[in-house]
Amino acid sequence: xxxxxxxxxxxxxxxxxxxxxxxxxxxxxxxxxxxxxxxxxxxxxxxxxxxxxxxxxxxxxxxxxxxxxxxxxxxxxxxxxxxxxxxxxxxxxxxxxxxxxxxxxxxxxxxxxxxxxxxxxxxxxxxxxxxxxxxxxxxxxxxxxxxxxxxxxxxxxxxxxxxxxxxxxxxxxxxxxxxxxxxxxxxxxxxxxxxxxxxxxxxxxxxxxxxxxxxxxxxxxxxxxxxxxxxxxxxxxxxxxxxxxxxxxxxxxxxxxxxxx
Amino acid sequence: xxxxxxxxxxxxxxxxxxxxxxxxxxxxxxxxxxxxxxxxxxxxxxxxxxxxxxxxxxxxxxxxxxxxxxxxxxxxxxxxxxxxxxxxxxxxxxxxxxxxxxxxxxxxxxxxxxxxxxxxxxxxxxxxxxxxxxxxxxxxxxxxxxxxxxxxxxxxxxxxxxxxxxxxxxxxxxxxxxxxxxxxxxxxxxxxxxxxxxxxxxxxxxxxxxxxxxxxxxxxxxxxxxxxxxxxxxxxxxxxxxxxxxxxxxxxxxxxxxxxxxxxxxxxxxxx
Numbered sequence: 274x275x276x277x278x279x280x281x282x283x284x285x286x287x288x289x290x291x292x293x294x295x296x297x298x299x300x301x302x303x304x305x306x307x308x309x310x311x312x313x314x315x316x317x318x319x320x321x322x323x324x325x326x327x328x329x330x331x332x333x334x335x336x337x338x339x340x341x342x343x344x345x346x347x348x349x350x351x352x353x354x355x356x357x358x359x360x361x362x363x364x365x366x367x368x369x370x371x372x373x374x375x376x377x378x379x380x381x382x383x384x385x386x387x388x389x390x391x392x393x394x395x396x397x398x399x400x401x402x403x404x405x406x407x408x409x410x411x412x413x414x415x416x417x418x419x420x421x422x423x424x425x426x427x428x429x430x431x432x433x434x435x436x437x438x439x440x441x442x443x444x445x446x447x448x449x450x451x452x453x454x455x456x457x458x459x460x461x462x463x464x465x466x467x468x469x470x471x472x473x474x475x476x477x478x479x480x481x482x483x484x485x486x487x488x489x490x491x492x493x494x495x496x497x498x499x500x501x502x503x504x505x506x507x508x509x510x511x512x513x514x515x516x517x518x519x520x521x522x523x524x525x526x527x528x529x530x531x532x533x534x
Numbered sequence: 535x536x537x538x539x540x541x542x543x544x545x546x547x548x549x550x551x552x553x554x555x556x557x558x559x560x561x562x563x564x565x566x567x568x569x570x571x572x573x574x575x576x577x578x579x580x581x582x583x584x585x586x587x588x589x590x591x592x593x594x595x596x597x598x599x600x601x602x603x604x605x606x607x608x609x610x611x612x613x614x615x616x617x618x619x620x621x622x623x624x625x626x627x628x629x630x631x632x633x634x635x636x637x638x639x640x641x642x643x644x645x646x647x648x649x650x651x652x653x654x655x656x657x658x659x660x661x662x663x664x665x666x667x668x669x670x671x672x673x674x675x676x677x678x679x680x681x682x683x684x685x686x687x688x689x690x691x692x693x694x695x696x697x698x699x700x701x702x703x704x705x706x707x708x709x710x711x712x713x714x715x716x717x718x719x720x721x722x723x724x725x726x727x728x729x730x731x732x733x734x735x736x737x738x739x740x741x742x743x744x745x746x747x748x749x750x751x752x753x754x755x756x757x758x759x760x761x762x763x764x765x766x767x768x769x770x771x772x773x774x775x776x777x778x779x780x781x782x783x784x785x786x787x788x789x790x791x792x793x794x795x796x797x798x799x800x801x802x803x804x805x806x
Contacts, residue, residue, distance in 0.1 A: 429629040432599050433687075435617035437694055438646030452633045529633045529674040 316499040324499035325507060337488040341473060344400055344484065348407025349469045353462065356412050360419025360461075361446070361454055370420075377413055385410040386475045398480050403473065410472030411465035418461020422454030456530045459523045466519060470512050545610060545730040546596060546621075546698050547572040552604030553591055564755035565591050568605065571749055571758065573698070576728040580741040582788065583751030583759075584795050589734045590702050592756075596732060597621045597700050610697060619643060622691035626703045628683040630675040636662070636686050637671035643694035661689040664723060681712035685719070692727065701733045705740070717743055718772055725769065738788045742781060743772055750788065753795045760791055 286292075298318055305312035316324075328334045363370040385406060392402040426449075434449045477486025485508065492500040553566040565588040573579045581589040594600040596607055598617045607614040609621060617623075630639050637658055644654035662668055665685040675683055684704055691699060705713040717740055724731060735741050741748050742764055750760040766780050775781050 427627070427629065429625045429627065430631060432594075432597075432617065432623065433625070433629045433631075433690075434642070435599070436597065436619065436621060436623045436696075437643035437690070438619040449631070452631070455633070527633075529676060531632065531676040 313498060316502055320499045321502045321506060324497075324503035328500065328503055328507065333488060334485075337483060337485045340483050341477065341485040344403045345407060345469055345473045347400075348404040348473070349411065349465065351404070352408045352411045352415055352465060352469070355408070356415030356465075357419045357458055360416040361423040361450060361458075363416070364420045364423025364426075364454070365446075365450065373416075377416060380409075381413055385472055386479070389476045389479055393480055398482050402480070403476050403484070406476050407469050407472050411469045414464045414468060415458075415461050418464070419454060419458050422457025422461075423450055425457065426450060426453045456527055456532065459527065463516065463519055463523070466515060467512065470508075470515070474508065543574060544572045544608075545575045545577070546607070546732065547609075548592065548596060548605065548607045550605035551592065551595055551602045551607065553588070553595065553600070554603050566595075566602070567755035567757050569756065569758055571596075571732075573730050573732055575730055577747065578724060578731045578733065578745045580733045580735060580745040580748045581751065582734075582736055582738065582741050582748055582792070583756065584753050584792060585736060587751045587753055587795075588756040589751050593623075593700050593702050593732060593734050596698075597623050599623075619647070619694045620697045621700060622694065622696035622698070623700045624684070624687050624691055624702065624704045626706045628675070628680070628687045628707075630683055630686055630690070632675050634674075635671060636667070636673050636675070636678070639675070639686055640690045640693050642690060647694065658689075658693055661693045662686075664692070664726075665689045665719065679712075680708045681716060684708065684716060688720070688723070692723070692729070696729065698730045698732065701731060703734050703736070705737075706735070713740075714772060720744065721770070738785055738792075739776075741788070742766070742784050743770060743775060748788065750791045759795070762788065 301315075302318040304310045305315050305317045359373065363373055388409060389402070389406050392405050396402045396405070430453055431445055431449055434445055439445055439448060473484075474486045477484040478490055481487035481490055485504070489501060489504040489508075492498075492504065548569055548571045551566055551569040551571075552564070555563045555565055557563055569592055571579075571581070571592065581592065583589050591600060595602050596614070598607070598614045598621060614621070631642065634642065637655070640658040640662060641654050644657060649657065659668070659671070662671065665688055667682060667685050667689065670678070670682070675686070678686065684707075688704075705716050708716065721744060731744075733741070733744060745764050748762040748764060749758055750762065751757070752759045762784065764784060766775060766778060766784075
């Protein structure tokens with residue numbers, strides 16, 4: 274059989290991804306109804322949907338969501354503001370790298386969730402602790418990706434810039450090093466977004482008091498299982514949309530980049 | 535070998551340049567062992583030698599990107615202490631700024647110079663036209679072929695009108711046809727701008743076609759083994775030149791010089 278006789282590879286049916294999701298939803302809907310799982314722990318999908326609409330109408334839901342979103346945004350922005358310049362500078366300066374890298378390496382495997390309690394002891398259960406833990410959680414991936422981004426820069430780009438008249442280190446940094454490292458930095462930020470959401474939620478479930486995690490836990494205490502599921506599903510959806518939106522924005526801004534972000 | 539007398543009429547001059555590297559294992563490797571090289575204003579000079587002999591290192595020292603361990607480099611009589619727009623450089627891998635468009639790349643040096651927007655746009659367009667690339671100003675480097683990228687790199691450097699153009703095997707990453715085409719383009723551009731050019735290559739036909747003079751380097755530790763004048767009349771026709779007996783003699787001579795270098799390499803330190 275020659276190559277010409279081989280059957281052409283047919284494209285997978287474009288409905289397949291939806292079919293997979295549909296199957297999961299069907300299982301979710303009917304397993305509790307048929308008694309395959311306890312409906313006390315796993316409410317049917319339709320109940321969860323109804324509960325979700327109930328949450329939309331609840332002012333407390335939006336209030337707590339806003340509180341969480343605020344903490345998350347502040348924590349993430351600070352982590353970026355600290356982590357990106359630090360990582361990029363570490364990539365260009367061996368002394369800085371030698372000073373900072375051991376600290377990062379040591380703190381890398383430490384579960385940030387464990388640090389939450391320490392922060393609470395130190396700073397109380399307010400926003401400061403929450404924000405600090407978010408920063409702790411996503412600082413390392415940001416620094417590492419910024420570091421690698423700046424290390425991977427072709428030095429000839431810097432030399433070309435110098436031979437075209439750029440003199441100061443600061444100017445080279447801003448005009449050449451930073452844009453060249455941007456794709457790697459953006460890859461690290463994507464990870465940081467996911468990690469920061471997770472860390473925020475972990476801290477709120479643990480310490481409660483306010484925020485969407487705390488709000489969700491209250492339903493668990495009251496045995497309102499569909500609401501717990503609805504909260505979780507909504508948070509998952511929000512995280513998914515944030516990630517999707519981020520990737521879209523990066524693709525549009527980094528149109529010049531030859532690889533994948 | 536006579537050392538060229540300190541001349542004010544040399545555009546670029548390297549005197550007794552030495553460079554030693556320390557390898558990972560701590561060994562000292564002498565890359566350049568007392569190099570004397572010069573280029574007169576408007577001259578096209580090539581540096582040829584076996585792979586890894588240090589000719590690129592010398593080029594970087596000429597440009598001020600690397601400090602020599604001994605000797606000095608002067609450009610227009612002034613000692614070279616660092617890189618600058620007086621000594622433009624073009625690399626084998628193009629080194630275009632990927633986040634900038636073609637126009638953005640060519641305008642870069644002009645922006646650093648403080649040239650006002652209207653004038654710099656016009657100048658950038660002029661140099662793009664000079665390398666036959668009018669019309670692709672808005673494209674990004676990733677959309678261009680190798681030959682086009684290199685032409686953008688050349689335009690980018692020429693736009694700041696450097697005193698000297700340093701070229702590090704600029705056509706090495708290109709296929710044979712594009713390479714031949716760009717050699718002819720470079721000749722045409724050089725005939726009109728008469729920028730002083732120092733050109734590193736290990737393609738002998740390229741060196742002969744392009745240069746006024748060729749420095750032949752020995753294997754590491756590199757010394758100038760010979761300086762060959764290319765007496766073929768200009769303007770040179772790349773195809774017709776191959777039939778010129780003077781070309782054949784030169785090519786033979788250069789090949790001989792390099793062959794004795796390659797066999798002299800005892801394989802103890804195959805340079806990269």
